[in-house]
Amino acid sequence: MRVLIIGARGQVGHELVRQAPPAFELIALGSHELDISSAAQVNQAVAEYQPALIINAAAYTAVDQAETDTERAYAVNRDACLHLAHAAQQTNIPLLHISTDYVFSGQAAQPYCESDLCQPQSIYGASKLAGEQAIAQHCPQHIILRTSWVFGIDGNNFVKTMLRLAQTRTELSVVDDQHGNPTSARSIAMALWRIVNLYQTNPSQPWGTYHYSGTPSCTWYEFATEIFAQALQLGLIAAQPSLNPITTADYPTAAKRPAYSVLDNQLFSEKFGINPLDWRQELSAVLLSLRAHSQA
Template sequence: MRVLITGARGQVGHELMRLAPEGFEAVGMGSAELDIANADRMAAMVEQVRPQLIVNAAAYTAVDKAESEPERAFAVNRDGVANLAAAAERLGIPLLHISTDYVFAGDAGEPYREQDATGPTGVYGASKLAGERALLAGCSRPMILRTSWVFGAHGNNFVKTMLRLGREREELSVVADQRGCPTSAASIARTLWSLARQYREQGSLHWGLYHYSGTPACTWHDFAQEIFRQAHELGLLPRLPVVHAIATAQYPTPARRPAWSVLDCSKLREAHGIAPSDWRDELRAVLMELGK
C-alpha cells in the first residue's frame, strides 16, 4: 500500500518514515518539496504519487511565533489540511491527521475526552482546531489523532532542550503548574501505522476524532527531573542539575499555555485496540538513541 506522508522531515514525520512496516511504500515529502498550503502544487503532487492513504504530519508548530504570524499558521494548519482533505476525497482515500491538546482551554480538572468543549487560548490552537473542522467537513474518511507534549531524538523538543541546559547549568527553573502527557514521536508513528495496517486489512476504520498521548500525566518540572535522572544514569549528563519549580506566571511567553493538557485516550483503545505507552520507557529509548 502506497502512503503519502506530508511533513516527513518533522519529529513525527521522521519516525513515520523510519518505522514504515513491511508491505507499505512510504512516500515522504518535507515542506521544501510539498507546501500543503499551496493548493495547486499539492493537488498535482497527490495526483502524481496516487497514494492509497495520506498521513499528514505537516504543521505550523511554532506556538509563540504563531501569535505574530497568524496568517501563516492558519495557511498551513487550516487551509493546508483542507487542501489535503479535498485531495483525499477526490481519490476516495483516508486522511490520517495529527492535532493537539492546544485545542482545549486547559482549565479542566479531568482528562479531556474527544467530545468535550474546545476553547483554544492562542493562535496555534485556534489554527489546529480550524484544521480539524476542515478535515471533518471535507473528507468522508477522516482520522484525527490529538496528541500532546511531543518529544523525540529528531527535531527540536523539550527533551533535547533540557539535555543541553543540563550540561550547561548546575541549576535551572522549570514550570510546575502545567500538567499534561509527554508523548514520543515514535509512539505516535507506531499508532498511525497500526491504524494504517487495520485499514489495509479491513478496508475501513472507525473514522473520526481520537486522543493519543503518553502515560502517566505529569508537570513539566516532573518531566525535566525524569529526563535528568535517566540521562545521568545513562552517562549523558556528568551531574544532576538542581531543578527549581516555578509558576507559569514567572516564565511569561507570547502564547498562553494550557494549564491542563491531560487527554483521555480510552476511545482509541476501545475502537482500535491501541493503548497509550509509558512515556518514561519511550524517553529511555530516545535518550539511548541520542547517546549513540
C-alpha cells in the same frame, strides 16, 4: 499500498519513515518537496503519486511565534488541511492527521475526552482546531489524532532542550503548574501505522477524532526531573542541574498554554486496540538513541 507521508522531516514524520512496515511503499516528502499551503502543489502531488492513503505530520508548530506569524500559522494549520481534505475526498482515500491538546482551554479537572468543548487559548491552538474542522467537514475517511508534549530523536523538543541546558547550567527553573502527557514521536508513528494496517485489511474504519498520548500525566517540572535522572544514569550529562519548580506566571510566554491538558485515551484504545505507552520507558529509548548518535 502506497502511502504519502507529508512533513517527513519533522519529529513524527521521521518516526513514520523509521517505523514503516516494509509492506508499504512510501512517498515521504518534506516542506521543500511539497508545500501543503499551496492547493496546486497538493493536487499535483496527489495526482502524480496516486497514494492509497495520506498521513499528514506537517504543521506550523512554533507555538509562541504563531501569535505574531498568524497568517502563516493559519495557512499551514488550517488552509493546508482543507487542501488535503479536498484532495483525499476527491480521490476517495483516507487522510490521517495529527492535532493537539492545545485545542482545549485547560480549565478542566479531569482528562479531556474527544467530545469535550474545544476552546483554544492561542493562535496555534485555534489554527489547529480550524484544521481539524476543515478535515472533518470535507473528508469523511479521516482520523484526527490529538496528542501532546511530543518528544523524540529528531527535531526540537523539551528533552533535547533540557539536555542542552544541562551542559551549561547548574540551576534551572521549570514550570510546575501545567499538567499534560509527554508522548514519544515513535508511539504516535506506531499508532498511525497500526491504523493503516487495519485499513488495509478492512477499509471500513471508525473514522473520526481520537486522543492518543503517553502515560502517566505529569508537569513540565516532573518531566524535567525524570529526564535528568535518566540522562545522568546513562552518562549523557555529567551532573544534574538543580531544578526549581516555578509557576506559569513566573515564566511568561507569548502564547498562553492550557494549565491542564491531560487527554483521555480510552476511546482510541477501545476502537483500535492501541493502548498508551509509558513515556518514561519511551524516554529511555530516546536517550539511548541520542547517546548512540553522540558516540557515533
